[in-house]
Amino acid sequence: MSTLALPAEAAASTARRPARRVRQEALAAYALAAPAAIMLLGILLLPTAATVLLSFTDWQFGAATLNWIGLGNYEKLAADRVFWRSLANTLLYVAVVVPASVFLGLGVAMLIEAGGSGRTFYRAAYFLPVTATLIAMATVWEIMLHPSVGLINLAFDAVGLGKHNWLKDPALALPALAVIGIWQALGLNMVLFLAGLKSIPRDLYEAAAIDGAENWWDRFTTVTWPMLGPATLFVLVITAIRSFQVFDTVAVLTEGGPNKATDVLLYTMYQEGFGFFRAGYGASITVVFLVFVLILTLVKARVMEKRVHYA
Amino acid sequence: MSGVSIRSVNKAFGATRVLRGVTLDIGDSEFMTLLGPSGCGKSTLLRIVAGLEAQDSGSIAIGGRPVDALRPRERDVAMVFQSYALYPHMTAAENIALPLVMRRSRVWQRLPVLRRALPSARRIRRDIAGEVGRVAAALDIGYLLERKPSQLSGGQRQRVALARAMVRQPRAFLMDEPLSNLDAKLRVQARAEIAELHRRLGTTFIYVTHDQAEAMTMSDRVAVMLDGEVLQCAPPATIYDDPADLRVAEFVGSPKINVITGAVGSTGQVEIAGTTLPLTVRRAPATALAVAFRAEHADVTPCTAEQQGALVGTVRHRENLGSDLFVYVEPQPASARLAVRLAASRTDDIRVGMRVAIRPDAARVLLFDRDGGRVRAA
Numbered sequence: 001m002s003t004l005a006l007p008a009e010a011a012a013s014t015a016r017r018p019a020r021r022v023r024q025e026a027l028a029a030y031a032l033a034a035p036a037a038i039m040l041l042g043i044l045l046l047p048t049a050a051t052v053l054l055s056f057t058d059w060q061f062g063a064a065t066l067n068w069i070g071l072g073n074y075e076k077l078a079a080d081r082v083f084w085r086s087l088a089n090t091l092l093y094v095a096v097v098v099p100a101s102v103f104l105g106l107g108v109a110m111l112i113e114a115g116g117s118g119r120t121f122y123r124a125a126y127f128l129p130v131t132a133t134l135i136a137m138a139t140v141w142e143i144m145l146h147p148s149v150g151l152i153n154l155a156f157d158a159v160g161l162g163k164h165n166w167l168k169d170p171a172l173a174l175p176a177l178a179v180i181g182i183w184q185a186l187g188l189n190m191v192l193f194l195a196g197l198k199s200i201p202r203d204l205y206e207a208a209a210i211d212g213a214e215n216w217w218d219r220f221t222t223v224t225w226p227m228l229g230p231a232t233l234f235v236l237v238i239t240a241i242r243s244f245q246v247f248d249t250v251a252v253l254t255e256g257g258p259n260k261a262t263d264v265l266l267y268t269m270y271q272e273g274f275g276f277f278r279a280g281y282g283a284s285i286t287v288v289f290l291v292f293v294l295i296l297t298l299v300k301a302r303v304m305e306k307r308v309h310y311a
Numbered sequence: 312m313s314g315v316s317i318r319s320v321n322k323a324f325g326a327t328r329v330l331r332g333v334t335l336d337i338g339d340s341e342f343m344t345l346l347g348p349s350g351c352g353k354s355t356l357l358r359i360v361a362g363l364e365a366q367d368s369g370s371i372a373i374g375g376r377p378v379d380a381l382r383p384r385e386r387d388v389a390m391v392f393q394s395y396a397l398y399p400h401m402t403a404a405e406n407i408a409l410p411l412v413m414r415r416s417r418v419w420q421r422l423p424v425l426r427r428a429l430p431s432a433r434r435i436r437r438d439i440a441g442e443v444g445r446v447a448a449a450l451d452i453g454y455l456l457e458r459k460p461s462q463l464s465g466g467q468r469q470r471v472a473l474a475r476a477m478v479r480q481p482r483a484f485l486m487d488e489p490l491s492n493l494d495a496k497l498r499v500q501a502r503a504e505i506a507e508l509h510r511r512l513g514t515t516f517i518y519v520t521h522d523q524a525e526a527m528t529m530s531d532r533v534a535v536m537l538d539g540e541v542l543q544c545a546p547p548a549t550i551y552d553d554p555a556d557l558r559v560a561e562f563v564g565s566p567k568i569n570v571i572t573g574a575v576g577s578t579g580q581v582e583i584a585g586t587t588l589p590l591t592v593r594r595a596p597a598t599a600l601a602v603a604f605r606a607e608h609a610d611v612t613p614c615t616a617e618q619q620g621a622l623v624g625t626v627r628h629r630e631n632l633g634s635d636l637f638v639y640v641e642p643q644p645a646s647a648r649l650a651v652r653l654a655a656s657r658t659d660d661i662r663v664g665m666r667v668a669i670r671p672d673a674a675r676v677l678l679f680d681r682d683g684g685r686v687r688a689a
Contacts, residue, residue: 206363207396211475212384212413221421222409226400 048290055284061277073284083285086256086263089174093264094243097181102235104182105189110224112190113197123194130187138252141180142167145253167254170261177249177262185242189235196231200224230304237300241293265289313374313482313515314339315360320369322355322539329355331539332369338531339374342509342516346526347536348562353519356536357485360517362386374482384413389476393488395468397460397475404443404456407474411439414479446474466497473508483515490525502528523563527551535559552675557601557683566606566637566650568677571622573602579689581678584622584644589673590688600686601679606637607652608675614666621668624649629663640667 055073059066077083112122129137144151145166153163166176204223208214213222247266250256256263256271265285273282315337322330329352337343345353358364360371362383370379378386389410397406412421412435419425420432427433447453452470460468469489476484489505490498506529509516520526526533527547534544535558543555554560560568573583575598579591583602592600614623624642636653638661651669653661661667678686 201394201396203392203394203396204398206358206361206383207390207392207398209363209383210361210388210390211410213409214382214384217418218413222398226398229400 051283051286051290054280055287057280059280061273061279066280069280073281076281077284077288082260082263083268085260086265086268087288089261089263090244090246090265093174093178093181093246094240096175096178097185097243097246098236098239100178101182101185101189101239102232105186105235106193106228106232108186108190109193109197113194123191126190127187129184130191134184134248135252137184138180138249141249142253145176168258170258173254173258173262177246177253180249180253181243181246185239189239192231192235192238193228196228197224200227233300233303237296240296244289244292244296314341315343315483315515315517316372316375317356317360318370318372320356320359320366320371322352322359322364322366329539330359330366333536333539333541335534335541335544337515337517340513340515342506342518342529342531344518344520344526344530344533345536346520346523346533346562348521351536352539353521353536354487357390357487357517357519360386360483361388361390361485387481388483388485389479389481390485390487391469391472391476391489393491395460395472395489395492397468397471399460402457402459403452403463403471403474404440404447406460406471407443407446407456407478408436408439410475410479411442412436415439442478443474446478449477450474465493466501469493469501473505477508477512481514483517484509484512486516486518488520489518491520491522498522498525505529523565527563535562537562554677555685557603557679560603560677560679564605568603568605569609569647569649569651570601570603571642571646571649573600573678574598575600581676581688584642584646586621588671588676590676590678592678592686593689594680594686599681601681601683602671603677603679604671604675606650609649609651609669609671611638611640611651611653611657611661611667611669613660614668621670622649623666623668626661626663626665626667629661638667640669642669 056068056070057066058069058072108122108126112119112126115122143149145153147153147163147165147168150166152166157163164172166172200223204227205219208219208222211222213219245266246264247270250262250264250267251270254262256267266289269282269285269289272278272285315335317333317335317337319332319334320330321328321332333352333356335343345356347353355364359366360373362378362381362385366379370377372378373386373388397403398409401409415438416426416432416435420429420435425432426436443456444453447456450470450473452467452474455463455467455471460471463471469492472489486505490501493501502525505516505518509529518525518529527550530547532544533547533550534541535550536542537558543550543559545553545555550559550563554563557570561570571583573581573588575592575594575596576582576587577596579593579596581588581590581592581600581602588602594600622640622642624640626638627641627648628639630637630639636658637650638653639648639650641648649669676688678688680686
């Protein structure tokens with residue numbers, strides 16, 4: 001009886017509370033949420049809205065006037081060979097970097113987890129690229145990839161594979177950048193997978209051992225891989241978004257060349273907006289970029305809810 | 312023949328000795344419970360039998376065959392874990408089928424596309440589905456087969472875990488506190504079901520628990536473990552009525568057995584708290600004894616005068632459990648409180664604050680020496 005009475009009593013006490021106090025509480029709640037809301041609005045939502053609006057104008061950076069041109073910029077984009085080239089390059093870059101860095105990250109994480117000594121060392125060593133400034137590292141890579149004195153060409157030459165002009169050869173420049181991208185993404189992916197591996201209950205491996213899943217492949221397919229589902233999805237999406245954002249290495253190493261072979265979405269946007277001062281046109285490229293990121297985020301949210309959610 | 316024989320098994324984790332020369336013979340189709348407080352080494356012993364942990368020395372034989380060099384799957388035992396350890400991404404049916412799938416199919420017959428495409432793989436899967444259905448029907452979980460573990464209640468998960476253990480008819484079942492995650496009511500029900508399952512299957516069960524009620528109600532024999540040693544291994548009734556060691560007597564039974572310090576008198580009689588019990592032992596006079604009796608093995612009466620053979624004290628607390636009523640008495644001279652179960656006829660005339668005389672049933676009093684070893688009355 002007493003438990004049945006409880007909710008009713010609680011409701012009664014709410015009703016008895018003076019309206020003034022309720023108003024005060026609401027006011028306090030808004031006041032506390034305001035700083036975060038204003039920040040969100042000021043540094044994320046408003047700039048995004050401004051960019052979208054800008055993409056419908058012909059504004060030139062620094063110009064005093066602008067005209068509403070509707071979908072004009074997008075029509076121009078659709079006909080722009082440079083844009084399509086840079087979009088294709090970006091997608092190719094993502095298609096190489098994402099699977100390679102995800103699988104290598106998983107492999108390295110599993111090796112580190114299985115290994116006994118030196119775990120901390122390997123973890124730190126593989127994580128180092130994540131902590132380094134990519135611009136500085138790009139310069140180091142430039143020296144490494146130098147056609148005549150670079151370490152990589154010296155090594156290739158020593159084993160009889162010949163010398164290559166990595167960053168100037170249209171067929172090699174994008175793959176070379178992708179390798180740097182993998183090198184950079186690997187560390188973070190490894191750390192995320194390590195965390196995922198740590199959270200797998202040991203009981204499951206023991207149950208699997210008793211049930212007969214004993215070799216590494218059976219263990220991997222019955223326990224590790226399915227249990228890493230949430231971690232894998234997260235790593236995939238994060239890596240994909242970060243690969244879409246590739247910019248630093250392109251800006252430092254190739255500047256989109258040779259002959260647009262490494263022109264990527266953000267670099268094209270940067271050139272249009274800040275090189276040629278076509279801000280409206282640059283904004284429309286940004287919107288295309290945002291659409292891709294938005295799709296990835298939605299896919300993540302959707303799949304997270306549906307498939308890989310274990311209670 | 313699938314008894315399990317454990318021979319002087321030792322195990323240490325670093326400096327901590329978890330098992331100290333444990334020797335235990337578990338008969339074919341026997342239900343053996345390893346009972347002890349947490350940290351006594353019972354789970355470690357079970358894991359060594361399963362092959363999940365390696366002993367430092369000693370040996371294990373299952374069905375007369377030494378298994379020390381065998382890996383878990385080759386030992387042909389099944390285990391039910393405290394957490395149930397169900398694979399969360401598989402349905403109940405897939406969980407139950409896994410031990411059979413792993414044993415009967417080859418790696419390529421389990422690959423994502425091939426397992427549906429290959430006729431041989433499909434035949435194996437069909438056979439297994441039939442067996443899964445039979446086991447599920449035996450445990451009344453047929454209607455749960457298509458659900459994932461996250462959609463099952465604790466009791467249902469426990470049954471799925473049992474089914475996964477049963478499905479390949481192992482030589483022995485190992486259970487590590489399988490009921491401790493269930494609520495009290497369900498635990499009583501599951502207890503009866505597991506005991507019945509054991510009778511029906513006739514397989515050797517090794518059951519680890521810290522819950523004495525589970526040990527007492529289900530087992531053929533109970534091995535009471537403490538600090539890595541088996542103190543006593545006997546049928547439940549013997550463990551309760553005739554414990555070999557004071558620590559066994561103290562661990563088993565609720566409320567805890569009453570223990571009073573006593574001594575051997577000049578003629579071998581047992582003296583406690585200034586009174587003499589009608590018992591004699593063959594021990595040197597003045598030897599210290601621990602005199603123990605259970606709550607139901609004593610009679611309480613309101614105290615009138617000093618009574619020979621009785622302990623006198625004041626009632627401090629009454630505890631009514633519905634079926635039983637216990638009183639807690641502070642004895643004079645002061646020592647630990649004594650718990651006594653009141654006879655049905657006395658439930659009204661013993662009240663808190665009253666002076667009472669406690670008369671232990673001399674035939675049921677248990678005597679122990681200073682090392683905790685049992686001292687038999689002459």
